[in-house]
Amino acid sequence: MEMANEWSRTALLIIDFQRDFFDERSVFAVPGAYAILPSVYDALECARKRGMFVVWVVREHDPEGRDVERFRRHLYGSGKQNPVSKGSIGAELIEGFEIKEGEYKLVKTRFSAFFDTNLHSLLQATGITDLVICGVQTPNCIRQTVFDAISLDYHSITVLYDATAAASVQIHHDNITDMENVGVVVVRVDQWDGSVVEPLPPLPTTGNVVSAGK
Amino acid sequence: MEMANEWSRTALLIIDFQRDFFDERSVFAVPGAYAILPSVYDALECARKRGMFVVWVVREHDPEGRDVERFRRHLYGSGKQNPVSKGSIGAELIEGFEIKEGEYKLVKTRFSAFFDTNLHSLLQATGITDLVICGVQTPNCIRQTVFDAISLDYHSITVLYDATAAASVQIHHDNITDMENVGVVVVRVDQWDGSVVEPLPPLPTTGNVVSAGK
Numbered sequence: 001m002e003m004a005n006e007w008s009r010t011a012l013l014i015i016d017f018q019r020d021f022f023d024e025r026s027v028f029a030v031p032g033a034y035a036i037l038p039s040v041y042d043a044l045e046c047a048r049k050r051g052m053f054v055v056w057v058v059r060e061h062d063p064e065g066r067d068v069e070r071f072r073r074h075l076y077g078s079g080k081q082n083p084v085s086k087g088s089i090g091a092e093l094i095e096g097f098e099i100k101e102g103e104y105k106l107v108k109t110r111f112s113a114f115f116d117t118n119l120h121s122l123l124q125a126t127g128i129t130d131l132v133i134c135g136v137q138t139p140n141c142i143r144q145t146v147f148d149a150i151s152l153d154y155h156s157i158t159v160l161y162d163a164t165a166a167a168s169v170q171i172h173h174d175n176i177t178d179m180e181n182v183g184v185v186v187v188r189v190d191q192w193d194g195s196v197v198e199p200l201p202p203l204p205t206t207g208n209v210v211s212a213g214k
Numbered sequence: 215m216e217m218a219n220e221w222s223r224t225a226l227l228i229i230d231f232q233r234d235f236f237d238e239r240s241v242f243a244v245p246g247a248y249a250i251l252p253s254v255y256d257a258l259e260c261a262r263k264r265g266m267f268v269v270w271v272v273r274e275h276d277p278e279g280r281d282v283e284r285f286r287r288h289l290y291g292s293g294k295q296n297p298v299s300k301g302s303i304g305a306e307l308i309e310g311f312e313i314k315e316g317e318y319k320l321v322k323t324r325f326s327a328f329f330d331t332n333l334h335s336l337l338q339a340t341g342i343t344d345l346v347i348c349g350v351q352t353p354n355c356i357r358q359t360v361f362d363a364i365s366l367d368y369h370s371i372t373v374l375y376d377a378t379a380a381a382s383v384q385i386h387h388d389n390i391t392d393m394e395n396v397g398v399v400v401v402r403v404d405q406w407d408g409s410v411v412e413p414l415p416p417l418p419t420t421g422n423v424v425s426a427g428k
Contacts (some may be wrong), residue, residue: 070243071396150283167395183283
């Protein structure tokens with residue numbers, strides 16, 4: 001019997017890490033996406049070492065746009081760009097990333113990874129109570145997944161600050177702040193994976209100590 | 215038979231307009247809430263005149279906190295503040311507002327008015343395709359309701375800029391911008407109710423016309 005470890009109840013969700021969210025020719029391109037590639041890679045490697053459940057959340061749309069949000073439906077159809085359409089190169093994971101055995105691919109068609117998907121029942125069935133979230137982009141798919149996770153009573157929800165991105169640093173930061181205001185834990189990947197140990201608080205200087213003894 | 219008018223497919227959602235979201239002694243108080251009272255009143259009166267379906271979305275919680283989001287559960291229980299708990303004065307609508315005959319009270323326990331409620335089936339059953347949203351507060355209950363409405367394919371979603379509020383003007387504004395970026399219509403109440411007609415664009419000055427004719 002495999003022993004449960006301290007990470008057996010925690011899943012890593014990697015959201016929308018697909019070519020069309022990176023390629024600047026795509027209408028879905030997130031300007032901050034390329035910059036977080038190394039951090040997401042580090043988070044993924046750490047999750048794998050810890051034996052965590054890894055869920056790859058991806059968008060895949062009907063090329064006719066029938067399952068796309070209304071405000072984006074005009075981008076789909078014959079002769080249109082059809083971003084992340086099912087089976088297209090743009091819907092593939094960005095290069096350098098692949099789904100390994102035991103990991104799970106979850107297809108969604110809306111911002112939240114929980115909306116009209118089996119994600120919650122999947123996580124319940126696998127005993128997951130805690131989530132760590134990375135990917136793109138902060139105000140939409142990241143945030144809506146986070147807020148649904150709060151509503152669904154996950155015990156803790158962690159957003160990896162430098163492994164999530166938006167159209168601008170300001171938008172990213174504002175959304176992170178809103179999420180912190182509703183109890184979300186926000187850390188850098190090097191804090192989460194333990195590769196950087198926070199420095200101890202500084203000791204009182206000799207001067208102060210002498211002063212206090214006077 | 216009552217004739218359908220141009221507003222028969224549009225509902226006004228007034229969100230969390232309850233005492234505990236106003237009273238500064240409450241942990242749920244939204245600092246910007248009092249300032250929007252007149253605008254929300256105007257929007258409500260306009261919706262009633264137009265014969266629109268009005269839905270009062272309110273939070274009501276178990277005094278033991280069993281139906282509260284985990285990050286707020288510590289506020290509930292014997293001797294605690296128990297904000298908007300069922301049957302308490304704090305859960306009542308803010309003074310000056312009341313639910314009239316034909317309007318609908320919808321109780322929710324999460325940010326989004328759609329989460330674990332009958333709102334979507336109610337709106338489908340009444341032929342509603344368009345939503346106008348006001349109340350508190352912008353980054354949480356307003357925004358989550360809006361994003362779920364997008365995901366549920368409502369045809370248009372309008373947020374009344376001066377009839378929604380947050381902890382600060384900056385937070386309000388940042389969240390409004392994020393919502394505009396996903397196709398949400400944002401207008402002031404006096405634009406929506408027609409009490410202010412936008413001025414026509416300025417005519418070219420005589421000087422310019424003369425100049426162009428040279």
